[in-house]
Amino acid sequence: MESLTSDLIALLALTAMEIVLGIDNIVFIVLLAGRLPESKQPRARRLGLLAALGTRILLLLTINWVLKATFPLFTFSDATGLPAAFFVTWQSVNEISLRDLILLTGGLFLIAKSVHEIHQKIEGEEDAQGKREAVSI
DSSP states (O other): OOOHHHHHHHHHHHHHHHHHHHHHHHHHHHHHHHOOTTTTTTHHHHHHHHHHHHHHHHHHHHHHHHHOSSSSEHHHHHHHHHGGGGGGGGGGHHHHEHHHHHHHHHHHHHHHHHHHHHHHHHHOOOOOSSSSSSOOO
C-alpha cells in the first residue's frame, strides 16, 4: 500500500510537471511564431508543437538512462588544477557526469533564451528604416 501511495504521488508530480512544461512550450512557440509573417504563423505553431511533442516523448523514453548516467567523466580538480583536497567535503560536486552536463546545458540554454527574449521585448525590434517599435506590455 505504501508503494502504491508513493507511485501515485510520483505520477501526480510528473503529470503536474508535464502540464507546466506544456504551457511553457506553448508560450515559447507563440512568442517565436509571432515574429513571422501572419500567413506563416499557423504552420510555425503546428511544427513547433509537433517538435515539442516529439522531443518530450523522446526525453520520457530516455529519462531512465539519463538518471543513471552518473559515472564521473572528469573532475573539477583535474580540469581546473585545484588540489583535490579542496573538494574533499564536496566530492559529489567535484565529479562531473553526463547527467550533470545534460542538465547544465539545458539550464544554460533556457537562461540564455529567456534573457534574449526579454531583451528583445524591452528594446523593441527595428523596422527596415532602423526605427524601433514602441514597447508594449
